Amino acid sequence: MSEDHILRVTDLRIAYGRVQVLHGVSFDVPAGALVAIVGPNGAGKSSTLSAIAGGVAAAGDVRFDGRPILGLKPEAIARSGLSFVPEGRHVFASLSVEENLRIGTFMRGDRPRAERDLQLVLNYFPKLKERIRQAGGKLSGGEQQMLVIGRALMTQPKLMLIDEPSLGLAPRIVEEVYAILHRLRSQEGVSILVNEQSSRRVMNFVDEIIVLRDGRVQLKGRPSDLAKSHALHDAYFGTGTFDRDSGEAVH
Amino acid sequence: MRLINFAHGEFVTVSAYALIVPTADVTAKLFIGGWSWPLLILAILAFGMAIALLSNLLVFRRLRNAAPQNLMVVSFALGYIIQNLLMMVYGARPKAIGLWSSLTQATELGGIRIPLLQPVTIGVTLLLLLAILFFMRKTSFGIQMRAAAEDFRMARYLGVRADFVIALSFALSGLLAGVVALLYVVQTGLLAPTMGVNIVTFAFIATVIGGMGSLPGAVLGGLLVGIATSLLQAYLPDSIRAFRDAFVFLFVILLLLVRPSGIIRLKQFEERV
Ligand SMILES: Nc1ncnc2c1ncn2[C@@H]1O[C@H](COP(=O)(O)OP(=O)(O)OP(=O)(O)O)[C@@H](O)[C@H]1O
Ligand SMILES: [Mg+2]
Numbered sequence: 001m002s003e004d005h006i007l008r009v010t011d012l013r014i015a016y017g018r019v020q021v022l023h024g025v026s027f028d029v030p031a032g033a034l035v036a037i038v039g040p041n042g043a044g045k046s047s048t049l050s051a052i053a054g055g056v057a058a059a060g061d062v063r064f065d066g067r068p069i070l071g072l073k074p075e076a077i078a079r080s081g082l083s084f085v086p087e088g089r090h091v092f093a094s095l096s097v098e099e100n101l102r103i104g105t106f107m108r109g110d111r112p113r114a115e116r117d118l119q120l121v122l123n124y125f126p127k128l129k130e131r132i133r134q135a136g137g138k139l140s141g142g143e144q145q146m147l148v149i150g151r152a153l154m155t156q157p158k159l160m161l162i163d164e165p166s167l168g169l170a171p172r173i174v175e176e177v178y179a180i181l182h183r184l185r186s187q188e189g190v191s192i193l194v195n196e197q198s199s200r201r202v203m204n205f206v207d208e209i210i211v212l213r214d215g216r217v218q219l220k221g222r223p224s225d226l227a228k229s230h231a232l233h234d235a236y237f238g239t240g241t242f243d244r245d246s247g248e249a250v251h
Numbered sequence: 252m253r254l255i256n257f258a259h260g261e262f263v264t265v266s267a268y269a270l271i272v273p274t275a276d277v278t279a280k281l282f283i284g285g286w287s288w289p290l291l292i293l294a295i296l297a298f299g300m301a302i303a304l305l306s307n308l309l310v311f312r313r314l315r316n317a318a319p320q321n322l323m324v325v326s327f328a329l330g331y332i333i334q335n336l337l338m339m340v341y342g343a344r345p346k347a348i349g350l351w352s353s354l355t356q357a358t359e360l361g362g363i364r365i366p367l368l369q370p371v372t373i374g375v376t377l378l379l380l381l382a383i384l385f386f387m388r389k390t391s392f393g394i395q396m397r398a399a400a401e402d403f404r405m406a407r408y409l410g411v412r413a414d415f416v417i418a419l420s421f422a423l424s425g426l427l428a429g430v431v432a433l434l435y436v437v438q439t440g441l442l443a444p445t446m447g448v449n450i451v452t453f454a455f456i457a458t459v460i461g462g463m464g465s466l467p468g469a470v471l472g473g474l475l476v477g478i479a480t481s482l483l484q485a486y487l488p489d490s491i492r493a494f495r496d497a498f499v500f501l502f503v504i505l506l507l508l509v510r511p512s513g514i515i516r517l518k519q520f521e522e523r524v
Contacts, residue, residue: 074407075411075412078407084408086405090402090405095398095401099398102394104409104410107411
């Protein structure tokens with residue numbers, strides 16, 4: 001079972017001080033899949049990804065590639081092949097585009113591979129190639145989003161976690177970003193878990209959707225199945241009733 | 252970790268005191284200071300690095316999540332502790348020490364007579380500056396340090412080892428403290444437990460007026476403070492020359508009134524406000 005799941009999250013619980021924001025969240029990411037967690041503001045999406053990447057303390061169990069990673073340092077988790085692109089991009093503004101990209105390669109011992117990966121990333125994001133010497137802070141929002149995804153790729157991850165890749169981007173750019181993520185998944189074999197507020201934007205690209213609201217998983221399923229029923233809408237807004245175990249809507 | 256380390260002056264002092272045998276005697280007896288010069292330089296630089304790394308290990312490492320202003324207070328405290336330890340071991344009185352005194356004798360250079368130490372100091376400083384620039388821009392460690400300085404959390408998510416980068420910056424600062432110790436001792440011929448205080452005060456001022464966090468800014472600031480000091484030294488009337496430093500500080504205050512964030516403003520600091 002663990003071979004076909006790159007990530008297994010079981011009963012994940014997070015509290016900030018006394019406020020519990022995640023109440024036992026469980027889900028899996030199949031190897032080679034593109035999965036989206038969707039949910040309204042404050043649902044706990046960002047907290048979930050941060051906890052998996054080692055940035056926020058959490059209880060429960062998280063297995064990456066079969067190994068428990070909860071409680072490890074962020075850099076240790078990154079070095080084991082899980083790359084996290086947090087909310088708000090975090091481009092190193094004073095570093096050049098190339099330096100931003102190279103940061104991701106320093107933990108790897110294989111220089112020649114790193115050079116090839118740089119070319120690969122630049123092929124995926126041709127706009128970065130034009131601006132390779134420019135300071136990261138000078139890029140447009142869309143270019144910065146490409147840069148941080150490219151930078152995460154340079155660590156040669158098995159799994160990428162990306163928090164709201166569409167945030168602040170024009171619809172056309174969002175399409176472009178997701179098309180690239182889709183290609184990364186199918187051509188490079190990278191598993192990807194994204195967060196989004198709206199399921200609408202990701203429907204056409206992802207293999208599976210997990211609806212998170214009020215710190216609980218409300219619904220999981222393939223977008224094609226979810227699109228047919230009202231379940232997705234109901235789970236997202238907390239209207240209607242549905243059976244949590246099967247994920248089927250009960251009307 | 253954003254640390255303004257006021258104990259840095261004491262890193263210099265400790266490196267300087269390593270030159271002599273640790274006793275409370277009034278006259279200094281050379282210890283490392285008596286070794287051949289390549290060995291001496293290596294040993295003092297290593298000593299500077301060791302004391303800086305030790306401070307990290309015993310103090311700063313444990314306070315990584317403390318607020319910058321608290322860390323600054325801690326660094327003051329650490330500085331005082333080191334000063335007092337030095338006083339216990341070496342005595343509180345300044346000691347004369349003759350190290351490489353040939354460097355301070357005036358020599359003919361391009362038609363003017365100056366102590367050889369001055370061009371040596373300038374040369375060493377330039378060389379170090381270039382070396383630091385190269386290290387920060389071209390090596391993987393340097394790029395990791397710059398990334399961590401800008402966004403520590405993000406750097407860690409990309410696999411940059413937090414402990415390592417911090418230790419590396421302490422080692423670097425200790426190395427520089429060793430260099431400063433040597434140049435300073437040769438120039439003044441004196442050791443005193445409080446000798447680091449003045450050095451770090453002026454260095455801090457130079458950084459602030461140059462623009463916090465910017466290497467070119469620090470260089471520019473250092474140059475300005477240096478020029479202001481020597482001009483004041485040369486042109487102030489005898490009766491008030493003793494207050495030279497007060498005038499330097501006045502100049503600094505005026506400059507900061509005009510440019511509160513220093514001469515070279517960093518984009519990243521502006522964005523944060
Ligand atoms: N560092 C923090 N300290 C205290 N509370 C926090 C912290 N981070 C998040 N929270 C709280 O935890 C809850 C979940 O936040 P989280 O950022 O995970 O939600 P989200 O689903 O990502 O929301 P959004 O769509 O707005 O990004 C919110 O109520 C938020 O206020
Ligand atoms: Mg969020």
